[in-house]
Amino acid sequence: MANTKEIQKRMKSIKDTMKITNAMYMISSTKLQKAKKKLADTEPYFYTLQQAFQRILRHTPDLESIYFRDTEHIPVSEKKVGYIVVTADKGLAGAYNHNIFKIAHSLFEQGGKNSLFVLGELGRQYFAREGLRVHKHFKYTVQDPSLHRARMITDDIVERYQRGELDEVYILYTRMENAVTAEAEMRKLLPLEKDKFAAKLPVDVYQETLTPQPSWEKILNHLVPNYVNGFIYGALVESYASEHNARMMAMQSATDSARQILAQLSIEYNRVRQAAITQEITEVISGAKAQKRKK
Known part of the structure; x- marks a missing residue:
């Protein structure tokens, strides 16, 4: 699974492409x-x-x-x-x-x-x-x-x-x-x-x-x-x-597809971010328990 930085980079690239397709449409x-x-x-x-x-x-x-x-x-x-x-x-x-x-x-x-x-x-x-x-x-x-x-x-x-x-x-x-x-x-x-x-x-x-x-x-x-x-x-x-x-129809189709990909990437980004937060919490709890046992 890609990390959050890779997903953010891809989302930025798609948004830049959407600006071009919207401009060509207009x-x-x-x-x-x-x-x-x-x-x-x-x-x-x-x-x-x-x-x-x-x-x-x-x-x-x-x-x-x-x-x-x-x-x-x-x-x-x-x-x-x-x-x-x-x-x-x-x-x-x-x-x-x-x-x-x-x-x-x-x-x-x-x-x-x-x-x-x-x-x-x-x-x-x-x-x-x-x-x-x-x-x-x-x-x-x-x-x-x-x-x-x-x-x-x-x-x-x-x-x-x-x-x-x-x-x-x-x-x-x-x-x-x-x-x-x-x-x-x-x-x-x-x-x-x-x-x-x-x-x-x-x-x-x-x-x-x-x-x-x-x-x-x-x-x-x-x-x-x-x-x-x-x-x-x-x-x-x-x-x-x-x-x-x-060209208008092609650019509109490209823009709609980009929006769908962004929506999917947003969900994937939230999942990866949530997994990272959960991992960090787990590590903190595990560390706290380890320190407790030492005492």
Whole structure:
């Protein structure tokens, strides 16, 4: 059994750790609130772009464009697919990164001409360790998502798509469903699917005539990158919020565990201390009896 000094030393170490986990919890809580505000601010812009596509496709359902091309006929082994993988720069966030890595691994096990575009330091380290070739590292910190960084990623990906280097583009990120649950998911960015923009209108609703100036292709060359940029930015912000939400839960769990250990150590400390006091009393009584017998 450990002595009182050893138990006190361990209790002090746990209390110091609790200070760190509590501080990390508060920091993540503050950053989570900022991320939620950013997400709320971008939603109107994203929905407006969706409505613009709905309006265009409502009037020109047969619109032909590289952004709406059909890739179903391309064999899986020949299809050039790009995956933008959003991970964290730091750990201590529960299963946040693991869930993304799990999806990425399953995709690469299927074979095909896959390309990885990675954000986040932990993602870069993980794929290097696993021996998976990363086509490009976007060396931006994911701790402070911005429209400028999202635009840099968008310009690179869209340019590769336009040149035919990629047939399809997906993004792997973490979507926060509520304060407790976050799900890693994959969403298709390119090519766009017309069915997802279909909107049913009542028969008696007036539909104006749209005349493209100078052409639909040039309009789409402007709209599509903005739409993709909005989605990537939203995914970065949502992943950022999910990361801090996961870290809050992990730090809360660590703090609760530390409290339980402290409670157990406190009981053990009291037992050891009581045993030491009992031993001292026994020794004093034994000594007194010995002195009495000598007299």
